[in-house]
Structure formats: structure tokens, C-alpha cells
Amino acid sequence: MSQYFTLDGQSIPFAEGQTILQAAQQAGVFIPHLCYHPEFKPHGSCKLCTVKVNGRHTASCTMRAVAGMTVESDTEEINAERRALTQMLFVEGNHFCPSCEKSGNCQLQATAYHLGMMSPHFDHFFPNRPVDASHPDVLLDFNRCILCSLCVRASRDVDGKNVFALSGRGIGTHLIVNAKSGRLADTDFTLSDKAAQVCPVGVILKKRQGFAVPIGERRYDKAPIGAPVETTEGR
Amino acid sequence: MTTKKLKVATTSLAGCFGCHMSFLDIDERLFTLLEHIEFDRSPLTDIKTVSPDCDIGIIEGGLCNAENVHVLRDFRKNCKVLIAIGACAINGGLPAQRNHLSLPTILEEVYHTSPGLSNGLIPNDPELPLPLNKVHPIHEVVEVDYFIPGCPPSGDAIWKVLTDLLAGRQPELGHGLMHYD
Numbered sequence: 228m229s230q231y232f233t234l235d236g237q238s239i240p241f242a243e244g245q246t247i248l249q250a251a252q253q254a255g256v257f258i259p260h261l262c263y264h265p266e267f268k269p270h271g272s273c274k275l276c277t278v279k280v281n282g283r284h285t286a287s288c289t290m291r292a293v294a295g296m297t298v299e300s301d302t303e304e305i306n307a308e309r310r311a312l313t314q315m316l317f318v319e320g321n322h323f324c325p326s327c328e329k330s331g332n333c334q335l336q337a338t339a340y341h342l343g344m345m346s347p348h349f350d351h352f353f354p355n356r357p358v359d360a361s362h363p364d365v366l367l368d369f370n371r372c373i374l375c376s377l378c379v380r381a382s383r384d385v386d387g388k389n390v391f392a393l394s395g396r397g398i399g400t401h402l403i404v405n406a407k408s409g410r411l412a413d414t415d416f417t418l419s420d421k422a423a424q425v426c427p428v429g430v431i432l433k434k435r436q437g438f439a440v441p442i443g444e445r446r447y448d449k450a451p452i453g454a455p456v457e458t459t460e461g462r
Numbered sequence: 463m464t465t466k467k468l469k470v471a472t473t474s475l476a477g478c479f480g481c482h483m484s485f486l487d488i489d490e491r492l493f494t495l496l497e498h499i500e501f502d503r504s505p506l507t508d509i510k511t512v513s514p515d516c517d518i519g520i521i522e523g524g525l526c527n528a529e530n531v532h533v534l535r536d537f538r539k540n541c542k543v544l545i546a547i548g549a550c551a552i553n554g555g556l557p558a559q560r561n562h563l564s565l566p567t568i569l570e571e572v573y574h575t576s577p578g579l580s581n582g583l584i585p586n587d588p589e590l591p592l593p594l595n596k597v598h599p600i601h602e603v604v605e606v607d608y609f610i611p612g613c614p615p616s617g618d619a620i621w622k623v624l625t626d627l628l629a630g631r632q633p634e635l636g637h638g639l640m641h642y643d
Contacts, residue, residue: 346552
């Protein structure tokens with residue numbers, strides 16, 4: 228038997244143990260997110276999926292659904308907060324979409340479009356983050372890292388290799404490669420690793436395929452993120 | 463009778479004029495636009511100074527030298543509404559790709575140590591504007607009212623924002639017009 232909670236006035240069925248985000252996705256309702264991926268344990272760090280449950284803010288990727296709860300998501304207030312978070316992600320790194328191979332296939336960019344982000348609003352950090360081009364098949368461009376930890380989780384939990392980790396704390400947090408040299412070439416990372424497939428932005432890039440699909444004909448050029456929803460059931 | 467036309471000034475700072483080219487891509491709609499606006503200072507008119515009663519200022523490009531900052535402040539002072547157009551004005555864009563390098567290092571390499579340079583001197587004519595240590599988007603220096611993202615934004619995106627503004631609506635770019643690339 229399904230139980231139900233209310234999301235923006237709509238009744239959403241859920242199974243015991245499902246999170247709000249999982250149940251919403253199953254019902255075909257999009258909640259913006261970056262660090263959540265259905266195949267991995269939630270990380271709850273990007274906060275884009277923040278909703279209000281009975282009036283209180285919480286990450287919908289980590290919050291279990293409870294029968295009868297009232298959830299607000301697609302409201303002007305919450306979307307403004309999501310937009311501010313997205314703007315912070317943009318100014319903390321170096322996100323120059325015109326020169327990025329991932330442009331048009333990038334979840335961060337598509338989410339910013341979805342939220343109507345017309346400007347970065349904040350002052351840019353312009354951090355210095357050298358790229359790692361040491362690996363024969365993969366380029367690492369740390370300039371675009373949003374610390375979602377999906378590559379960390381994929382390499383640890385699926386590939387069993389622990390190639391990536393988040394190091395440092397707070398504003399000093401950064402992605403590192405688990406090798407004495409710090410270079411990807413000195414790990415057992417390969418293109419067939421799950422960790423090579425999950426980057427939502429343009430950090431982990433397969434070499435020699437950059438513009439095989441031209442800009443303007445890519446995934447989010449054709450349809451915006453969240454519509455049609457990545458769903459497991461029809462609406 | 464017809465209402466007074468809005469005065470529009472435009473300039474390209476640390477930009478490539480690509481956004482101005484894209485502006486011209488509104489094609490014959492320029493004639494419709496000219497029923498509502500007249501151009502003040504702009505590469506399109508070659509007027510060199512901004513009138514003090516400008517209604518709309520459109521800024522392409524970011525800030526890479528002192529002159530860019532002076533021009534930007536002049537626009538802000540004289541325009542009721544300021545619009546940032548294109549990636550460079552909005553986040554520094556291509557010129558900002560130098561921001562992780564120190565300015566002396568760049569000048570050294572460009573004028574002294576690059577192969578093929580003989581007797582290279584770093585230009586220091588007093589008429590040349592001094593470069594800034596880092597390239598900055600314009601909202602980091604003045605208040606900006608509206609933004610049209612894109613590299614460049616399409617003629618349709620520019621048209622949408624301008625017509626929204628002329629009609630008194632909050633400009634909005636939906637899917638297809640909203641692009642950062």
C-alpha cells in the first residue's frame with residue numbers, strides 16, 4: 228500500500244524508506260539537484276534540492292518521506308534561494324561556459340537556466356586551479372568542480388578504486404586525486420570507470436571528443452532540465 | 463502625437479564587438495526599434511560622449527584597463543538603466559582567462575620572452591590606459607540593472623529583453639534564448 232505526502236499541493240505516493248526527492252522523481256515532479264544521483268547514497272551537500280517540510284528547510288535528497296507531510300518546493304522564495312546558491316557555485320570556481328566542452332550537457336548550467344539565473348550577482352573568486360592533463364584518456368579541469376562528490380562516491384563504492392577525495396575544510400575544500408604525485412596518470416583510473424561517467428559539470432572530460440556534438444545541439448539545448456522529467460513512471 | 467524616443471547608448475569595453483554584431487542580427491526589427499529609441503554614444507553612431515539624459519546604456523565586455531572603468535562609470539552616471547550584455551560583461555569571459563596569471567608575467571611573456579620578438583619593449587606611452595591586475599565583470603564595479611547572457615546572446619534574446627523593457631515588463635529569457643555559451 229502506498230502512503231502519500233503533499234508536494235506543492237499535489238499528492239505524491241511513496242514507499243517506506245524513500246526520500247522526498249526519490250518519491251517526487253518517481254511521480255514525475257522535478258526538484259532541482261546537483262549532488263544527488265539515483266545510483267548513489269545521497270550526499271546532501273549542494274542544497275539545491277532544499278524544500279520546506281512543514282515550514283522548515285531541509286534537503287529533499289536526504290529527508291525520508293513521511294505520510295501527511297506538507298512539502299513546498301517550486302515557490303518563488305525557495306527558487307530564489309536555489310538561484311543564490313547556484314550563483315555562489317558559479318563565482319567560487321571558473322565557469323566560463325563559452326570555452327567549456329560540457330556546455331549544453333552541463334547540469335550546473337542547465338539548472339542555472341531553469342532557475343532563470345541572469346547574472347552571477349556576487350564577486351568572482353577567480354581561483355587558480357591548474358588542470359591535470361596527465362592521463363592519456365581523461366582531462367581533469369578542476370576549475371569547474373562544485374564538490375558534489377559523485378566521482379568520489381562512484382570510484383569508492385562502484386569501482387572500488389578510491390581515485391578521488393575531497394580534501395580540506397570549508398571554503399578550502401577541494402577535489403584531490405589519490406596518488407603520491409597527485410596526478411591522475413599515476414592512478415588505476417580508466418575511461419570505463421563509473422567515476423568517469425558521473426561528473427555533472429565539466430571536470431572529468433573524455434579526451435578527443437570535445438565538440439563531436441556541436442554546441443546548440445546538446446542535451447539541454449534541446450530540452451530544459453527537469454522537463455520532461457527523468458522519471459521512472461509516467462506522470 | 464508620438465511619445466519622446468528613449469535614448470540608448472552602447473559601448474564595448476573588454477569585449478570583441480560580437481555582442482554588437484549580434485545586436486545587428488535583430489535585422490529589420492531595427493526599424494521597429496528605431497520608432498521607439500534613438501542612439502546616443504555608440505559604435506553605430508560614432509558619438510564619443512554619453513548624453514547626461516540617456517535612458518538605457520548597454521555595455522558589452524568586462525573591465526581590463528583603467529579606461530574601461532572610466533567609461534563604465536560615465537555610462538552609469540548618465541544612463542537611467544544599465545544593461546550588461548554578453549559573457550565578458552557578466553563574468554569577465556575570455557579576457558578573464560588571464561586572471562590566474564600575474565600581470566607582470568603576462569607582459570613579460572607577450573613582449574619580452576615569446577619567440578620571434580626582437581628588442582621587445584613593454585608599451586608605456588602615457589596615453590595608453592593602464593591594465594588592471596585582474597579582469598572584472600562590470601557588476602563588480604557599478605550597479606547593473608539587467609543582464610543578457612550569451613557569447614554572444616542571439617539577436618532574438620537581445621530583442622526579447624529590449625522589447626520586454628520597452629513594454630515595461632521584467633525581461634525574461636525562456637528555454638532556447640537563455641544561453642551562457
